[in-house]
Amino acid sequence: MSRTFLTGLLTSAALLSSVLTAPSVLAQTPAAAGKEWATPAGSLNGQRFSTLNQITAQNASRLQVAWTFSTGVLRGHEGAPLVVGDVMFVHAPFPNTVFALDLNNDGKILWKYEPKQDPNVIPVMCCDTVNRGLAYGDGKIFLHQADTTLVALDAKTGNVAWSVKTDDPSKGATGTDAPLVVKDKVYVGVSGGEFGVRGWFGAYNTADGKPAWKGYSIGPDSDTLIVPGKTTELGKPVAANSSIASWQGDQWKIGGGATWGWKSYDPQTNLIYYGSGNPSTWNPKQRPGDNKYSMTIWARDADTGAVKWLYQMTPHDEWDYDGVNEMVLADQEIDGKPRNLLVHFDRNGFGYTLDRVTGELLVAAKFDPAVNWASKVDLDPKSETYGRPQVVPQYSTEHNGEDVNSTNICPAALGTKDEQPSAFSPQTGLFYVPTNHVCMDYEPFRVSYTAGQPYVGATLSMYPPRGDTNMGNFIAWDARTGKIVWSDPEQFSVWSGALATAGDVVFYGTLEGYLKAVDAKTGKELYRFKTPSGIIGNVMTYEHAGRQYVAVLSGVGGWAGIGLAAGLNDPHAGLGAVGGYAALNQYTSLGGTLTVFALPQN
Amino acid sequence: MTRYARYFLAAGMASCLMAGFARADKPADPAAVSSDEGKYTDKDGRPTFKVHKDGKVDFYTYIGYVRYTANCMHCHGPDGLGSTYAPSLVNSLKSLDYADVMTTVANGKKDVSESSQLVMPSFGENKNIMCYIDAIYIYLRARSVDAIPRGRPQDHEPKPKGFSETEDSCMG
Numbered sequence: 001m002s003r004t005f006l007t008g009l010l011t012s013a014a015l016l017s018s019v020l021t022a023p024s025v026l027a028q029t030p031a032a033a034g035k036e037w038a039t040p041a042g043s044l045n046g047q048r049f050s051t052l053n054q055i056t057a058q059n060a061s062r063l064q065v066a067w068t069f070s071t072g073v074l075r076g077h078e079g080a081p082l083v084v085g086d087v088m089f090v091h092a093p094f095p096n097t098v099f100a101l102d103l104n105n106d107g108k109i110l111w112k113y114e115p116k117q118d119p120n121v122i123p124v125m126c127c128d129t130v131n132r133g134l135a136y137g138d139g140k141i142f143l144h145q146a147d148t149t150l151v152a153l154d155a156k157t158g159n160v161a162w163s164v165k166t167d168d169p170s171k172g173a174t175g176t177d178a179p180l181v182v183k184d185k186v187y188v189g190v191s192g193g194e195f196g197v198r199g200w201f202g203a204y205n206t207a208d209g210k211p212a213w214k215g216y217s218i219g220p221d222s223d224t225l226i227v228p229g230k231t232t233e234l235g236k237p238v239a240a241n242s243s244i245a246s247w248q249g250d251q252w253k254i255g256g257g258a259t260w261g262w263k264s265y266d267p268q269t270n271l272i273y274y275g276s277g278n279p280s281t282w283n284p285k286q287r288p289g290d291n292k293y294s295m296t297i298w299a300r301d302a303d304t305g306a307v308k309w310l311y312q313m314t315p316h317d318e319w320d321y322d323g324v325n326e327m328v329l330a331d332q333e334i335d336g337k338p339r340n341l342l343v344h345f346d347r348n349g350f351g352y353t354l355d356r357v358t359g360e361l362l363v364a365a366k367f368d369p370a371v372n373w374a375s376k377v378d379l380d381p382k383s384e385t386y387g388r389p390q391v392v393p394q395y396s397t398e399h400n401g402e403d404v405n406s407t408n409i410c411p412a413a414l415g416t417k418d419e420q421p422s423a424f425s426p427q428t429g430l431f432y433v434p435t436n437h438v439c440m441d442y443e444p445f446r447v448s449y450t451a452g453q454p455y456v457g458a459t460l461s462m463y464p465p466r467g468d469t470n471m472g473n474f475i476a477w478d479a480r481t482g483k484i485v486w487s488d489p490e491q492f493s494v495w496s497g498a499l500a501t502a503g504d505v506v507f508y509g510t511l512e513g514y515l516k517a518v519d520a521k522t523g524k525e526l527y528r529f530k531t532p533s534g535i536i537g538n539v540m541t542y543e544h545a546g547r548q549y550v551a552v553l554s555g556v557g558g559w560a561g562i563g564l565a566a567g568l569n570d571p572h573a574g575l576g577a578v579g580g581y582a583a584l585n586q587y588t589s590l591g592g593t594l595t596v597f598a599l600p601q602n
Numbered sequence: 603m604t605r606y607a608r609y610f611l612a613a614g615m616a617s618c619l620m621a622g623f624a625r626a627d628k629p630a631d632p633a634a635v636s637s638d639e640g641k642y643t644d645k646d647g648r649p650t651f652k653v654h655k656d657g658k659v660d661f662y663t664y665i666g667y668v669r670y671t672a673n674c675m676h677c678h679g680p681d682g683l684g685s686t687y688a689p690s691l692v693n694s695l696k697s698l699d700y701a702d703v704m705t706t707v708a709n710g711k712k713d714v715s716e717s718s719q720l721v722m723p724s725f726g727e728n729k730n731i732m733c734y735i736d737a738i739y740i741y742l743r744a745r746s747v748d749a750i751p752r753g754r755p756q757d758h759e760p761k762p763k764g765f766s767e768t769e770d771s772c773m774g
Contacts, residue, residue, distance in 0.1 A: 075687060445668070460671065557687060
């Protein structure tokens with residue numbers, strides 16, 4: 001392992017120095033999506049911004065449905081299709097069907113891939129059998145199947161080029177994430193934090209599926225690929241085996257830190273960025289210590305996996321605030337100085353702005369005023385608690401203890417934002433963030449571990465913040481100052497990924513099923529259309545034959561399908577009251593459909 | 603197989619056989635007729651709930667709520683109301699009796715076809731569920747006949763004598 005490290009470090013050093021003289025690296029990774037949408041977020045920087053500008057704030061009200069396509073699957077549809085050349089690639093939840101549609105021929109099916117998977121994987125998937133999409137590269141389409149098979153399909157024929165097993169579903173590990181392709185590697189993570197899976201992030205060669213490297217979230221440095229003395233957290237070198245030192249006994253071996261979120265990449269630093277999830281179990285009393293490195297932002301060398309820097313946002317989690325949400329890379333000025341930023345909207349309700357080269361923490365501010373579990377994140381570099389959230393004892397489930405119901409904690413376990421990715425517009429300088437506006441009661445208790453069985457350890461119930469009736473907001477955020485610029489209330493949590501475009505129109509979907517277009521500057525609604533089912537997919541855009549299209553998968557489900565399908569209860573309304581929070585199932589029903597929008601042709 | 607699971611399966615099979623004859627179209631009257639240390643049973647000797655006039659519930663209904671919400675809610679939804687991918691147990695328990703529920707929880711259930719992909723795993727080896735299965739059943743039985751509302755029971759009888767000892771020996 002140490003030899004790999006050395007070579008890795010040498011390679012990365014060589015690469016860093018060659019970045020300026022190697023424009024081809026930059027050419028491969030355009031800063032924004034254009035005609036194509038060839039990677040899950042449109043571009044490797046995770047911005048979900050498109051340079052297409054036919055659809056503008058002036059004409060968006062005239063949008064119409066151009067065509068639709070049914071996936072034939074009823075479960076929750078997360079993620080978005082890809083468009084490469086004249087072909088659209090559409091994915092579906094379990095059984096993880098993939099379709100290649102010919103855009104030159106009214107979406108005729110060029111090929112269909114449907115893997116045979118053991119249905120026993122279904123109940124091991126926490127929160128529905130979702131899949132967040134595909135990646136493209138090297139002439140192949142990459143899919144991380146529910147059963148943790150990473151498969152490469154020939155983009156032209158759909159034939160399996162290679163497949164490799166990344167983990168073991170019988171122990172609770174599943175594949176739900178969208179892979180990311182950078183240069184000659186495809187990157188994937190794993191789900192299963194509620195089953196005591198030990199999370200990892202891995203790179204495989206696009207050519208043949210051979211594993212290149214794998215870095216665990218938790219464990220000895222040889223497993224995490226942390227380089228003691230070199231890897232930094234908030235500017236300070238990390239000590240040897242700091243992860244294991246932050247756990248008691250062998251709990252780290254079933255310690256979670258799953259990695260099922262979005263990934264982004266910066267060619268200038270050759271770093272790949274992603275987040276790790278909750279420590280196992282949800283009962284904090286069973287895992288004393290900081291539980292490193294769950295709930296952490298990771299910056300790894302893309303070639304070797306060696307960790308350049310990391311930052312644990314929620315040490316010793318007590319609320320299930322996974323750190324897996326997207327890392328958006330943007331270049332903005334702060335205090336008059338141009339900075340290479342990483343912006344992250346965490347489940348814990350804080351929007352973080354960091355220097356993505358050094359990992360320096362610049363801004364950490366609440367992106368929903370309801371957030372109450374912590375008063376603030378300590379931003380004083382001289383302080384002993386620098387970078388740590390200042391937890392409010394009343395809302396600390398560790399402080400209140402086992403078998404005690406801690407009430408009115410905001411946000412709920414599903415976070416102020418979950419996986420639904422935000423978008424960034426370089427034109428307005430703003431981030432567009434789909435959010436949840438939900439609080440919870442949380443009662444932790446002792447649980448016992450059995451491999452492949454749920455390993456949760458807490459009971460929770462969810463409801464809107466006291467006095468409010470909306471369960472979501474769609475907000476515009478200034479990451480330079482940590483301020484909300486505008487906020488559009490939504491009846492339900494906004495569980496759809498946003499899209500920002502050069503036409504100054506921002507798109508998102510709602511759980512009732514509306515595709516909405518809003519003005520990027522003001523948030524004013526420009527257009528809405530009710531698709532066949534609730535939207536938990538991400539909006540994307542592409543151009544074909546000179547015309548701009550906007551597409552989104554509808555098909556309600558996922559985490560949102562748990563709490564909201566039945567309607568949240570309202571503990572403040574007294575006994576017996578179901579409350580005014582109408583159930584989502586009064587608005588929408590199951591079924592996966594792709595709906596594609598365009599302006600009418602003259 | 604652990605001791606508690608063996609015990610449970612034996613008990614489950616026995617009540618299955620009995621249920622084969624005893625099951626009626628409607629589930630049995632849930633009224634509590636007797637109590638042993640705060641655990642109530644109906645006229646057929648099956649576990650049941652007790653709701654007092656002031657809304658106070660028996661301890662098992664309360665613990666059933668807590669354990670249901672931790673272990674079952676992820677699929678079957680809050681308060682037993684179902685989700686987009688698993689049925690409402692409030693409805694299911696209107697027609698399933700104690701033995702049916704025990705068998706399904708211990709063995710799991712599969713309904714996989716072109717149009718359906720419902721799979722429930724076997725929980726027979728899961729102490730977090732099997733050590734509390736009677737309580738979970740009692741809670742859902744109360745929900746299925748609308749004896750208790752949604753949400754956490756506001757008040758409950760004290761923890762019965764011996765409950766903690768039994769819990770500790772089951773959880774190991």
